[in-house]
Structure formats: C-alpha cells, structure tokens
Amino acid sequence: MARDPFVVVGGDAAGLSAASKFRRETDREVVVFEQGRWVSYAHCGEPYFVKGSVERLTDLLSLSPSEIADRGIDLRREHEVVSVTPEDRTVTVRGPGERFEQPYGELLVATGASASTGPFDTSLDGVFTIHGLDSAAALDAYLTPPAAYDRERLGDGPVDEARVERNAALDPPERAGIVGGGYVGVEMAEALTARGLDVHLFQRSDRLLGPFGTAVGDRVAAHLEEQGVTVHTGRPVEGLRGDGRVEAVEHDGDRLPVDAAVVGIGVEPNTGLLDGTGVDCGPSGAVRTDAYGRTTLPAVYAAGDVATARHAVTGEETWVPLGLTANRAGRAVGATVAGDPTPVGDVAGTAVVKAFELECGRVGLTDESAAEAAGFDPASETITAGSRSGYYPGGDETTVTLVADRTTGRVLGGAIAGRDRAAIRIDTLATAIESDLTVGELERLDLAYAPPFSPVWDPVLVAAKVLHGRLDG
C-alpha cells in the first residue's frame, strides 16, 4: 500500500517551495491546500504595484496553477484546512460544497501570517492593510479616479472583483494616514506619495524602522520629510474614525482629517489550524520548530511566516517572518520529507527596505539591550563614510551602525543606510555574522575597491575600524 501523501497547508512561498522540492526528489504524492484563490504571489511586491512601478497585479505571480500542476503537485485552491488530528494523521478540509478528511503521511503547516489590525476599524472604506493581492488591488482602485480606472491593471487573475469595483467607484483620496513606521509604513509612504497623496506617517515609538537602530531610523525619518511625507513619531494613534468611509486619524487627542489610511503595525502567525493540538509555540505565538522544521507533533512540520527559527547570533528561538526564510525553510522541509534530511538554516534577521531614494539594511542584534538580554556585553559605533571615492560622482554618505561583543570581539549586528548601493552591503555583514567573525577580522577583510563602487575603505570597513579601535583601546 502506498504511503499517505505529503500534505501541505498553504500555497505560497514556504508551501510551494516544499512541494516543488519534494516532487523533484520523489514520486510520492503531494497535495497542497490553499484556502484562497491566489497562489505563489510576491507579497513584498504589493507596495510597488500600488505605487505604479509594477504594471499588472498578475506580474506579482511567480507560478500559475497550471505550472504548479506541471510540477506534479496536486494543488487545491479554495480549500481550507480547518483542523488537524495528529493521532490519526488526518486533516479536515472544507472546500467549495464539500468537507472531507484527508490522511497525510507528513504534514507541512505553511499558513503564513496575517496583518495585525490592532484596535483599528478596517471595515471603513478607505482603510487598508497591505497583505494579499486583493487588498493591493482594492487600494490601487481606491487611489484611481473612477473615470481613469483601467481594468487592465488587474491582469488575468482570480481577483475579488466586487471589492475592486466598489473601491474604483469611490472618489480618490487626497490625504492618507499611515499607522505604523515599519517596512509596510515606509514603503507605503513612498507608494502613496508617488500616487500624489499628502502622506502622514504615524509611529508609536520615537523612531521609524525600530529594528534598524537609531541612526538609520533617524535618517529615514529625515529623508521621508525631505520627500514631502509628514512624519509623526512618538504619536500613538488611538483610532481611525469615519462614518462608512474613513475621515480622520485620532492621535494624542488630535484629529487629522484623512480620506485614506493604511494600517501597517505588524503581522501575526496563522496558527489557528493547530488550536487544540497541543503543539508548542514560541516567540510571538509562532509554531515552534527544530533545525529541520519539525514541530512538536509527530510528522508535522511548519515553515515560513507561521514558524519559529533559530537565530544565527543568539542560537535562540526567534520569529522573523520574511521571504527568503520562508522559501528556504519550505525547500528544506520538502527535501527532508522526501528522504534527504536538510536543515532549514538559521536566520540572521537580515532585512532591507527602500525608503524613496534611501536604501536601508539591518542584520543580527542592532539593539544594545537586546544584545545584553542575549548575554552579550555589546559596544556599538555609528559612522558615516562615502559610498564611492570622493572624486567620483554619484556617491552618497553611507551610515553604518555596528555592534560587537566587548568580551569576544564578535560582530553581533549592524545596520546601514545610504542612497548608493547601501542595502546590498548588509550582505557583507550578514555573511560576517553568520561566520562568527570578530570585528578585528571584519576590519581586515579584503573587500572590493574601485572608485565607482567603493572608496578604498568601504563604509563597512570604516565602521569595523572605528569599533575595533574602541574595543582595543
């Protein structure tokens, strides 16, 4: 008798990476249940669709359902897995007009995360989270004057037509309030400014992009202001008010009239499916996984935004819901289930974001108190240095924050901002950190130098030199 199939819940990055890798390695059956209509889409591209840099919504799709079928994957869209019974190795599935039990040999939970909405009324017209192609399509329609709306923007995909039509029919907004100064908030500030709106960005804490540290956060705030965005830091938003359609952002007792709002205050792992199974969860409620993506339930794996991972610096369990992690962990689980045990890899917390012309990156532990909490004795330096030789046109001052442990000299984290090739330079630090380099070793790396690309001492090396000098002194 054939083994029961490998069942995957979720048809995006982690789930389809797992199913694809699995099918390349084995002839066994794999079934992917996706509760929605969209599969294999680039969540991170949504702000750029709204901005108008991406021509069609469907350009954000990586694989079509038929390409997925061609890989030998049994994909069932609009099939929600509502519960798991680990002792029987079955899941209960609700599809259009049916409900059934599906046995599995192994199960991968790749249900992702959803945008948090906090106390905000996202049922008002004009209020959006940026999480999923339907919300991106609806916001794009909302931003466009009814007479100018072009159905071609959607391409040929299973979009929520009714939602798009309702939004396309509304008068376009003139001023937007963005709640939250993280990735989504910063990217949407750029997108909405490009669409001609007067944009106000509200951030509860004193700086934008918290995980990037003070120097980068401050520089991003200044750059956003230069680009016409009004940045309100240290301003918790109490609510979004309106009657049917959003009319105001209420903050600190003030009311800012707006006719559009984006809520970007974080995401939450979609673990509901495992409620009642007794599965262990870790930080932020994500499903606890080991080095191979195994949960604490037998034959049940989790990968992607729903799962924890091991941090490359602390060695501790962490939760960093980002795209590469999801793809990589999914692929590793696919290989493991197919019989080739493959670690999912650590996460270093590497992240990059574009804020208008400013490129930002971060990795590892950038916050001294987080580093202390992990048992380190951190020291930190922030420098600015040119991105190219001073005489070569087109360079920009590059801000680098570097954190290292005083006792061992080990590089713990870093952040970077600048307009000229700054973001991709974070990969140098990510590689150094995952290789356990000390700041002295980092300082002595033989990095690239040519006037169009870098000064003799790359900004990363300058930061290492300064911090190393302080640790040595």
Added chain:
Amino acid sequence: MARDPFVVVGGDAAGLSAASKFRRETDREVVVFEQGRWVSYAHCGEPYFVKGSVERLTDLLSLSPSEIADRGIDLRREHEVVSVTPEDRTVTVRGPGERFEQPYGELLVATGASASTGPFDTSLDGVFTIHGLDSAAALDAYLTPPAAYDRERLGDGPVDEARVERNAALDPPERAGIVGGGYVGVEMAEALTARGLDVHLFQRSDRLLGPFGTAVGDRVAAHLEEQGVTVHTGRPVEGLRGDGRVEAVEHDGDRLPVDAAVVGIGVEPNTGLLDGTGVDCGPSGAVRTDAYGRTTLPAVYAAGDVATARHAVTGEETWVPLGLTANRAGRAVGATVAGDPTPVGDVAGTAVVKAFELECGRVGLTDESAAEAAGFDPASETITAGSRSGYYPGGDETTVTLVADRTTGRVLGGAIAGRDRAAIRIDTLATAIESDLTVGELERLDLAYAPPFSPVWDPVLVAAKVLHGRLDG
C-alpha cells in the same frame, strides 16, 4: 639618545598610511621620501579623469603636502632613495642639489609598482601608459583639441607642464588602439569612447579580464562591442609604429592605423632600491614579506604594490597590487613599528571593475587550473539570475561563477558581472571565502531580500545552490 627615525620610501597609499598611523601612535620622528612631486593620489581615479567624470586632476589628491605636515610627518618630495645599507641602517638619498645618508631605526619600502611597457615604443607621441597623474594629464591634453584645452583641468598641482603643453598642442586623435584587456584596458576603453574616439582593444589571450574567468570575460567583451568598442581577442600586438607620433598598431601581420595608443599590459614592482641587498623576493619579483610586512632584511618592511602578501585561500605567498591592500598593509606596518604589532591581513584577490554599464567583481581562485595547482579538487558552476524581483523594473541578469573544492566543499573563488549592483555583491563572496565557508553554508546564508535590491534568492545564493547540488549529487 633618541632612536633614529622611521624612514618611509614612497609617498602614496602604503607609505602615507604607515606614516600617518605611526604618528597617531607615537611621538617618534617619521620621514617620508618621495622621488616625484605628487603624493597621496588616487591612481585608480585616472581613467575617470581622462573620461571627464572627474573635473580637475587635483581632485584625485587625498592629502596635500601641508595636511601631511600637519600630521607631524616630515615629507620630502623629489627625494629619491637610491640605495639601502641594511648593516648600517642607512639609506642614500638624492634630493635637489644634494645627496646624503639618512639613518633609520626602521625602514618601510613602499615604492609601489610601475606600468610595464613590454616591447612597445612609449616614446612616440600619442602612446600612453596610465600610471601617475602626469600621464593622465598628458593623455587628457592629447585628447583635447588645442583650441578647446582648458588649463583649469589641471587644478593647482605640481604637474609636468611641459609635457601637458606638448600634448595639448597636437591635433586630437580619432582612433585609439589599447594594448591589453585587463583593468586598465577595459577602463580606458570606456574613457576613450566617452571622449569620442573609435576604440580598438587588443588582448593577447582569448578573453578579457583573465582573472575574472570565462563567463565574465565573455560578457565584458560582448558589452564592450555593444558600446562600440572593437574587441580583438587572441591578437598579440607586435608593436606600435610611427614616426614621432604613433601611426599604427601592428598585430598578427596586420596594421591598424591609429593616432593614439594606451599600453595596459600589467605592472612591475619597483624593487630597484633593494638591488644588491640580498633581500628575498617572491612571485613576480615583489619583495617577500611576512604577516607583519617584515622583509628578510632586519628592520626593513615592505608594503603595498612592491610587496608580496599571503593569499586567504591558498595560504601561499602571492602578489596582488591593489589599493586596499596597500592602505591596509601600510597602516598595519605603521602600528607595528610604533609598538603595536598588527598583521597586514591576507589578500583574497578581491577586485572590481566597471566596464561601461557593466559591473564586474572577482575574488579568490576563479581558475580551475590555479585551484588545482594549489592542491584543491575544484568544481565550478556559472549561473545567471535576476538582480531584482522579476516584476520590479531596473534589474539585470547577473552572471555568477562559483568555484569550490569537491573534497571539503570549501568556497575557493567567484566572479560576478551585471549592470545592477553586481560588483558590490563580490564582497559577500569575499567575506565567505575569508571565513572558510563551504558552499553549503554559503547557500544557507540569510542574505537580503527586497524587490528593489534582490530576488528572494540572491544570484550569489542561486550559484551556491546549483554548485552545492552538483557537489552533493
């Protein structure tokens, strides 16, 4: 009695880095002898001055003589050190109208390298090497119509006025032959094309930029052709012919009429000063140095383009005359002589070059036969992958060659080419290589992903994935 001073021969990258660091660490005297009039200039910027991207010749200077004096350095320009007597710890110096013995406590030989001229007649008008500000100024003057030449281009520096005037008076050329397809050849092809010349590039071997490997070399050649350069590979040049002024490039029995030529066939270490001292030399005749820049002569150090270094991959002695190496080794020797022993650091052979719009990088061992000679069992893969998410505008196909050892999986070298942030990505590989990562570890690095900067799998990760798959399979 005070100790004899620290004497430095050569007033550019290595020499002035050493003197500056030394003076920051100690009150002892340091004397820098420079045989020419220029000090502290950016050799690597010369092609961009010729191209016209750099406004004034003096923009290429980092430090002026007075800034150097302000650092407490006793700089003597137009002072040539003609010999060393290690047993007496003295050098013989020839200055304007004088010749004297200078005792030293420690000596640093930082005499750099000179452009090789091979069999080519560089005394002809219109024939240039690109090595030093005087040759860059002369070529710029030669390229400019006499009526249009603007003395302001020179800024306020000790330029060879007579040479500039002679070249400025000549009719500007229309067609240039470049001999050599390395860094200088490729950069000058871009510069001379920008100045409106019909450019022919001759390369003895079958590909350009040999140390970058076949895939990158071929892509550079194709890109140069797209940009209007005629690339002649596999075409050894026999000579540059002319009567007073260059008239033709003779190659393979053919004659190409030209009225300008650039010879860029490599550089040679300037070791003449040490002739007869019995100092050990290493590959290519450079002065052999240890991990602290010490030569085999007592109290004599060497750093920069004149000295060998240790290769990060092979652990063997090598000679890689590049800017960062020179600055870093000089700085380390300055610290060591001041009493804080500081290793000069290994070299990984990291190099980047811009060829018109194409950015290229290389590091480590990219050539399989070089890797075999060093005792490895190399495997190599070349991939192309997008530099950004496919839907995000402005990306480019990025070519990555990766070399690893079959036995250990260790990453040995790599090369990269592409138009979008390709060059700086070599730093990721440089860091991985200097950290002794395996290709499997490289594949699992948590590198940056955001649509404007990288696809989910960065081209470097794609290369690692493919090569790792092959090594595992």
